[in-house]
Amino acid sequence: MARVDYFHDPNAPKANSLRPAVSVFVQDDAGRVLMIRRTDNDRYAIPGGQQEVGETLAQAAVREVQEETGVDVEVTELVGLYSNPAHVIAYDDGEVRQEFSICFRARLLGGKLRTSSESKEVHWVSRDQLNELNIHPSIRLRLEHGYENRAMPYFT
Numbered sequence: 001m002a003r004v005d006y007f008h009d010p011n012a013p014k015a016n017s018l019r020p021a022v023s024v025f026v027q028d029d030a031g032r033v034l035m036i037r038r039t040d041n042d043r044y045a046i047p048g049g050q051q052e053v054g055e056t057l058a059q060a061a062v063r064e065v066q067e068e069t070g071v072d073v074e075v076t077e078l079v080g081l082y083s084n085p086a087h088v089i090a091y092d093d094g095e096v097r098q099e100f101s102i103c104f105r106a107r108l109l110g111g112k113l114r115t116s117s118e119s120k121e122v123h124w125v126s127r128d129q130l131n132e133l134n135i136h137p138s139i140r141l142r143l144e145h146g147y148e149n150r151a152m153p154y155f156t
Contacts, residue, residue: 002092003040005136015088015098022061023048023103023139025079025146026071028124033143034108035133036068037121044125044133046142048101049118061104069122070114073106080145080154087138103142 006012026034047068051060058075087099145154
């Protein structure tokens, strides 16, 4: 399903849904961050997706990373809570979702990088390479907060 992100756009459609989602900031031993190139909007992002019925937020984070990248992780901390009503995501089925994402930090356990139906590329990316990638501002904010390693989680 295709999607279009609107961020502080006065012409954005009005949100008609709100669903819990997770995103995950994972670094390898070299300090590189795990990034995917999404199939639905062709942008780079940290792994993540919707929480499913019957799972905790942490379980959703672990599952999404595994599904999208082939990597196994353990959730260790909360990076932040992102609920900006000025960020809406329009899907081609008519759903327009207000951003509501919980971003976790996770520790790499193992696995082998691979793509999926949601990720056409999966890479470990150094911080200085991030500016070369097409990354939505909301994901750049999560990356910034992940690198800051704040004492307290960010929230909107």
